[in-house]
Amino acid sequence: MSVFDGLKFRKVKSPIHDLDPRVKFIYVCVIFAIALIFWELIPLLILFLIQLPFVLLGKVQRQWLRSLRGAAFLAIIIFVTNFVFSFIGAGYRFTAESLESAFALTFRFVVLVESFSIFFLTTSPDNLSLALEQTRVPYEFCFAFTTAVRFVPVLANEAQTIMDAQKARGLELERGNFLKRIKNYIPILIPLIVSAIRRSLELAEAMESRAWGATKNRTNLYVLRMNKNDFILLAITTGILITAVYIRLFIPIPSVCELLEI
Amino acid sequence: MIEVKNVYFTYPNGVEALKGVSLTIKDGEFVAIMGQNGAGKTTLVKHFNGLLKPTKGIVLVDGVDTRKVSVATLARKVGFVFQNPDHQLFSETVEDEISFALKNFRFEAETINKRVDWALNLLGLTRYKKTSPFMLSGGERKRVALASVLAWNPKILILDEPTIGQDYQQKEKLRHFILQLNAQKKTVIIVTHDVEFVAECNPRVILMSNGEIIADGEARKILTDPKIVTEASIVPPQITQIFIKLKNYGFPRDILDIYEAREAILNSLRKGFK
Numbered sequence: 001m002s003v004f005d006g007l008k009f010r011k012v013k014s015p016i017h018d019l020d021p022r023v024k025f026i027y028v029c030v031i032f033a034i035a036l037i038f039w040e041l042i043p044l045l046i047l048f049l050i051q052l053p054f055v056l057l058g059k060v061q062r063q064w065l066r067s068l069r070g071a072a073f074l075a076i077i078i079f080v081t082n083f084v085f086s087f088i089g090a091g092y093r094f095t096a097e098s099l100e101s102a103f104a105l106t107f108r109f110v111v112l113v114e115s116f117s118i119f120f121l122t123t124s125p126d127n128l129s130l131a132l133e134q135t136r137v138p139y140e141f142c143f144a145f146t147t148a149v150r151f152v153p154v155l156a157n158e159a160q161t162i163m164d165a166q167k168a169r170g171l172e173l174e175r176g177n178f179l180k181r182i183k184n185y186i187p188i189l190i191p192l193i194v195s196a197i198r199r200s201l202e203l204a205e206a207m208e209s210r211a212w213g214a215t216k217n218r219t220n221l222y223v224l225r226m227n228k229n230d231f232i233l234l235a236i237t238t239g240i241l242i243t244a245v246y247i248r249l250f251i252p253i254p255s256v257c258e259l260l261e262i
Numbered sequence: 263m264i265e266v267k268n269v270y271f272t273y274p275n276g277v278e279a280l281k282g283v284s285l286t287i288k289d290g291e292f293v294a295i296m297g298q299n300g301a302g303k304t305t306l307v308k309h310f311n312g313l314l315k316p317t318k319g320i321v322l323v324d325g326v327d328t329r330k331v332s333v334a335t336l337a338r339k340v341g342f343v344f345q346n347p348d349h350q351l352f353s354e355t356v357e358d359e360i361s362f363a364l365k366n367f368r369f370e371a372e373t374i375n376k377r378v379d380w381a382l383n384l385l386g387l388t389r390y391k392k393t394s395p396f397m398l399s400g401g402e403r404k405r406v407a408l409a410s411v412l413a414w415n416p417k418i419l420i421l422d423e424p425t426i427g428q429d430y431q432q433k434e435k436l437r438h439f440i441l442q443l444n445a446q447k448k449t450v451i452i453v454t455h456d457v458e459f460v461a462e463c464n465p466r467v468i469l470m471s472n473g474e475i476i477a478d479g480e481a482r483k484i485l486t487d488p489k490i491v492t493e494a495s496i497v498p499p500q501i502t503q504i505f506i507k508l509k510n511y512g513f514p515r516d517i518l519d520i521y522e523a524r525e526a527i528l529n530s531l532r533k534g535f536k
């Protein structure tokens with residue numbers, strides 16, 4: 001559940017929180033794309049570091065660290081599998097290069113998590129929905145999307161309660177072999193799914209009885225407008241993108257091993 | 263016997279739900295835990311079967327530290343019926359739902375059948391034996407959840423908000439039934455907001471507020487004390503309120519139910535006639 005906590009939005013006053021979600025989204029996509037076109041350690045490290053100012057400006061260090069901690073398990077798996085495979089690929093020899101490339105791929109994942117977590121930690125679901133609406137996505141979809149995002153923590157809580165209820169009836173999740181253990185989760189999953197469906201139906205009924213969708217042309221109290229900081233971020237993003245593409249195409253990237261002459 | 267010694271509990275998100283709770287519940291006691299929303303009642307009773315472990319302090323069930331054993335082991339002794347039945351129903355039929363715990367505790371097939379029928383009959387669910395629990399009404403689902411715990415006959419029974427959504431008749435049945443269990447020397451612990459229900463059962467009442475116990479004693483003493491009652495944001499039963507207002511006319515003020523009220527009124531009428 002700590003992974004979800006690391007993505008949960010909290011209202012804080014900061015320049016990053018005030019940014020237009022559309023620009024932030026473009027920024028995340030650009031970081032995402034750059035992370036995918038590099039496989040060397042040094043650029044990925046730089047990519048990781050240039051995002052730190054955003055975390056600090058947004059005053060979300062604690063939650064951001066928690067999301068990274070939540071991702072640590074997957075990161076370790078990525079590191080180990082990459083390392084083992086390059087170890088085998090190199091003919092069962094331990095090389096500094098294989099260590100470096102395993103690190104690089106792990107950092108790629110960390111960078112992705114980092115940028116996503118900055119985005120979700122500093123963008124309120126309401127603003128997100130506004131952004132979707134202003135990009136002409138039909139309101140029904142915007143609403144469904146934000147509701148889904150909003151209900152994730154609720155669902156996580158509910159899963160915990162259900163687990164408690166079944167444990168109180170003698171269910172032992174860690175009992176038996178692999179197959180048996182998967183089967184142990186049936187009494188958890190069914191109530192979870194049933195109650196999610198029940199909840200969504202009830203939500204729909206409750207909303208329709210409060211005249212949801214009565215007016216076809218919705219107007220918004222708040223309208224997103226790009227201001228100075230948004231254009232600055234857009235400029236920075238474009239700058240990063242151009243630099244990255246240029247480096248990728250025309251400049252050979254040294255590896256740490258070469259620099260250290262191992 | 264349940265012993266709670268100076269227990270503190272903090273949820274992972276930092277909410278301090280229990281702040282130094284101590285109490286002892288002896289075998290065969292009938293206890294009602296009351297207090298406003300968010301007082302920490304559910305958090306407290308979840309410590310009794312080990313679902314939550316104290317952040318500080320200790321909880322002993324029959325002398326066993328709840329931190330040292332699994333919930334499943336404790337559950338054999340401590341039955342817990344959750345507030346919301348939808349958090350536990352998952353089987354195809356009511357019958358399967360009730361036998362789930364019995365199978366977990368490795369009862370024999372024959373015993374399971376007997377126990378299931380017994381529990382179905384007890385809660386008036388026999389005609390739903392082969393029905394899907396999801397097709398039942400809210401109150402009926404609640405009873406299925408109750409039956410599924412009663413079936414293994416735990417020594418201690420914890421009911422979180424058992425009267426919610428039950429019609430008058432079912433509530434009466436539930437009350438008789440709880441009293442009957444208690445008469446069989448079972449420990450019964452209910453968490454409830456239903457003062458009328460508590461008044462009619464007259465159990466030991468534990469009042470909670472903000473993660474602390476603010477009063478502990480007989481229902482008669484606690485529910486008729488305006489000061490304590492306000493502190494825990496509950497309202498005395500209507501009949502008690504009337505008699506509190508009538509205290510200047512020589513009526514006793516610790517009246518809990520209509521039978522006592524009738525006696526008190528008859529007494530004063532008789533005095534009046536003389």
Ligand SMILES: Nc1ncnc2c1ncn2[C@@H]1O[C@H](COP(=O)(O)OP(=O)(O)OP(=O)(O)O)[C@@H](O)[C@H]1O
Pocket residue numbers: 157273274275277278279297298299300301302303304305306
């Ligand atoms: N899973 C949880 N995570 C974080 N905080 C929680 C959790 N469950 C309860 N709390 C908090 O702990 C406090 C006590 O909650 P608890 O559920 O014990 O209250 P309660 O007395 O049972 O209330 P109610 O009468 O509404 O059932 C509340 O402030 C609540 O917000």
Ligand SMILES: [Mg+2]
Pocket residue numbers: 303304305345422
């Ligand atoms: Mg509760």
